[in-house]
Amino acid sequence: MAKKLVCVCGAFVCMTAFLLPGALPEPKDATPADPVKQQVTELHESMGFTEDSLTRQIDDLMLFRRLDDVADVDKVRFTGPPPRVIKDPSAQGAGNPVILSAYTFLPKKQTGKLPLIVFAHGGVHGNFDTSNVHILRELLTQGYAIIAPEYRGSSGYGKDFWQLIDYGGLEVDDVFAAKLWMLESHDSIDPDRVGIIGWSHGGLITLMNLFNHPKDYKVGYAGVPVSDLVARMGYKGQSYRDLFSAPYHIGKTAEEDVNEYKRRSPAWNADKLQTPLLIHTTTNDEDVNVLEVEHLIKSLKAAKKEFEHKIYKDAPGGHEFNRIDTKLARESRADVYRFLAKYLTPANPPK
Numbered sequence: 001m002a003k004k005l006v007c008v009c010g011a012f013v014c015m016t017a018f019l020l021p022g023a024l025p026e027p028k029d030a031t032p033a034d035p036v037k038q039q040v041t042e043l044h045e046s047m048g049f050t051e052d053s054l055t056r057q058i059d060d061l062m063l064f065r066r067l068d069d070v071a072d073v074d075k076v077r078f079t080g081p082p083p084r085v086i087k088d089p090s091a092q093g094a095g096n097p098v099i100l101s102a103y104t105f106l107p108k109k110q111t112g113k114l115p116l117i118v119f120a121h122g123g124v125h126g127n128f129d130t131s132n133v134h135i136l137r138e139l140l141t142q143g144y145a146i147i148a149p150e151y152r153g154s155s156g157y158g159k160d161f162w163q164l165i166d167y168g169g170l171e172v173d174d175v176f177a178a179k180l181w182m183l184e185s186h187d188s189i190d191p192d193r194v195g196i197i198g199w200s201h202g203g204l205i206t207l208m209n210l211f212n213h214p215k216d217y218k219v220g221y222a223g224v225p226v227s228d229l230v231a232r233m234g235y236k237g238q239s240y241r242d243l244f245s246a247p248y249h250i251g252k253t254a255e256e257d258v259n260e261y262k263r264r265s266p267a268w269n270a271d272k273l274q275t276p277l278l279i280h281t282t283t284n285d286e287d288v289n290v291l292e293v294e295h296l297i298k299s300l301k302a303a304k305k306e307f308e309h310k311i312y313k314d315a316p317g318g319h320e321f322n323r324i325d326t327k328l329a330r331e332s333r334a335d336v337y338r339f340l341a342k343y344l345t346p347a348n349p350p351k
Contacts, residue, residue, distance in 0.1 A: 049159050056156025059129045063103070066133050070140045071105045078102070078181040080152065080174040084166050085248055098164060101157070102149040102178045103128055106186070107140045114186075115193035115344035118179045118209070118217075119148040122200035124243055125162060127154045135323065135333070142337065143347030145189050149178035151205075163248040167201070168229065168264025172208040179209075179216065192218070193344045197336070199223035199323060200288060207266035207277075207296075214274035219343035221278045221336050224288045224319055227296035228267040230254055235289055267292065270299035277307040278339045280322060280332060282315040308339065 064073045079097035086094050107114070117139055121128040128148040139146055150157065151174035153165025165171070175196075183191050196217050198206040203225025210220045226232065233241050233254040244261075245253045254261045262268040281293040290311065297309055315321035315328060322332035334350055341349035 045159070049162070052156045053158065056127060056129075062130050063133065066130065067105065067136060067140070069108075070137060071107055074104045076102055076104055076181070076185075078177065080177045081170050083152075083164050084170055085251070087248075098152055098170075098174070100149060100151065100174055100177070102147050102181070104182065105136060105140060105146040105148075106188070107143055107145070109143075110188060111143065111347040113190035113193070114143065114145040114188050115195070115346050116179070116182060116189050117144045117146045117340070117344075118175060118182075118194065118196040119146055120151075120175050120196065120198035120202035120205040120209075121148060121154070122198065122202040123155075124167060124201065124240075125153055125155045125165065126201070127156050131323075134325065138333065138337065142341070142349060144344070145182070145186065147178050147182040149175050151175055151178075165249050167244065167249065168204060168208065172205055172212065175205050176209055176213055176216070195219040195221070195340050195344050197221040197223075197340070198225070200319065201226050203227075203279075204266055208264075208269070210275045210277060211266070211269050211272035214272070217275050219276045219278075219340055221280075221340060222266075223280045223322060223336075224282065224285050225266065225279065225293060225296070226288055227265065227292040229261040229265045230258060230268075231289075231292055231295065233261065267296040267299045270296060270305065271303040273300060273303070273305045273307065276339075276343055278336060279307065279309040280312070280336070281309075282312040282318065282321050284314045285319045285321075287319040310335075 060075065067073050077099055080100045082095045082097055088094060119128070119132070119136075121132075127150055132148070136146060151171040153162060153167070153171060155162060179194060179196070183189055183194070194217055196206045196209050197220065198204075200223070203222035204227065206220050206222045207225055207227070210217055229244075233244070241253065244250050245256075250257070250260060252260065279293065279297065281288070281290055283290050293311070300307055312321060312332075316326060317324045317329065322329045322336075337350040340346075
């Protein structure tokens, strides 16, 4: 099978060597609508989505293998809300609920009812992968059940699912739907001991879940969370802004609809917090500028909300500072685990 894949890719490389712009003399009247260029663009796109799918499937195998000593791991499918943007409203099945996937992790050693952690992955089009194995192991050994949803727009599921993205919108509801599915499907989980965690964009999803469903979570942790999309559109480049204003996504820029960007931003919804919350960030974050999280913290304080936070000074690792394998990262995660344990009382809480 590997040899066949190599041959296919080799043929693709050979073909694109002839078809890519510059490989042949430009036709005198070439335009952006040149059908050959369009075909090459579409082929590149198709190959990219195929590669994402293969990468995800390989990573799934590694994820299951690396946790099989401590957890029963599964990948399940369920439904979330219908798409926000429906390309063809008259098509058969248009408006059907979106079919989602999620990874579930149950500790092999169980004592009584289990507390649940909902783990929201990050990335504009990210997915849940083996980079989280060490965090999963740490949580599982404490006695948590975990669900990690692949909300709409996650990569590795093809172009159609990728274009369902609704950053800060329905994907927040997808994660909540995963929480509901887990409780409905596992009697061993205590519905009164549910927490939610996430880093980066997963931090935004964590915060918006807490704001939208304050009675459904006992506690939340947001690491280096995306907090203000209005500010973010200002300091990021045009290619990043284009991801949000694409027709299949928000469809407008922040300039054209600033209120929609505020609606999706935790810093502009801080008055809704009713749940114990811990926030971590660092001043040298190269992805989520600390100004976003500072705005969130100031907004929570202005709304007189009770929460805990820590801004690290130039923590090694920047955006990844407490997800890597350094001494500082482990100490920071230990603080997170102690905070969660106060409200979720796992069987083996950290000291």
